[in-house]
Amino acid sequence: MTLRWVVFDLDGTLVDSDRALIDPYLKLGFTEADVMLGRLLVDECERLGITVEDYLAHYDSASVQPFPGVEDVLRRLPRWAVASNKVRASGTAELARLGWEPAVALFAEDFGGRSKYLQPVLDALGVDAGEVVFVGDTAHDRDCAREAGATFALAGWNARATPEAGDVVLATPADLLDLGVGLLAG
Numbered sequence: 001m002t003l004r005w006v007v008f009d010l011d012g013t014l015v016d017s018d019r020a021l022i023d024p025y026l027k028l029g030f031t032e033a034d035v036m037l038g039r040l041l042v043d044e045c046e047r048l049g050i051t052v053e054d055y056l057a058h059y060d061s062a063s064v065q066p067f068p069g070v071e072d073v074l075r076r077l078p079r080w081a082v083a084s085n086k087v088r089a090s091g092t093a094e095l096a097r098l099g100w101e102p103a104v105a106l107f108a109e110d111f112g113g114r115s116k117y118l119q120p121v122l123d124a125l126g127v128d129a130g131e132v133v134f135v136g137d138t139a140h141d142r143d144c145a146r147e148a149g150a151t152f153a154l155a156g157w158n159a160r161a162t163p164e165a166g167d168v169v170l171a172t173p174a175d176l177l178d179l180g181v182g183l184l185a186g
Helices: 019-028 040-048 052-057 071-075 088-098 119-125 141-148 175-179
Strands: 005-008 078-082 102-105 131-138 151-155 168-170
Touching: 040 052, 040 151, 071 175, 078 119, 088 102, 102 119, 131 141, 131 175, 168 175
Parallel strands: 005 078, 005 131, 078 102, 131 151, 151 168
Antiparallel strands: none
């Protein structure tokens, strides 16, 4: 297999953001058990009866940090992109704060009101799904890759990621570099 592009999910894959994503809900009076991570923010806020603006007023992107090894891998990849359900303002702020410059970064607002999917990213990159590995940490990420026809790799460095039969499981971000000879080619 010759994979030429890596598309990453952001939260739970590139960055350890669980605490930052949950804290606004706690500050608004909810418990961790009330919160369902991985949903579109607008949907989760609606479910809980709060506004996105209230949530974002309590969100602290400065507490979001890369998983160990991620920054080294990103420096070594000549071509990578991001597909995230995160609100664009938060996502772009985190990318800028970390000094990361993906070729394409699409966020919740870019997917037409539905959860992220890969076709808009593939279109923006001008590539076929067969050239892409999508790295994520959730069942939704796995489904995104399957729906598009891309290779899926589970971010096994996130302890919350649950492998399924047939998954390519990456124990560390560096394991990604072993997937395809084209990833490091210019």
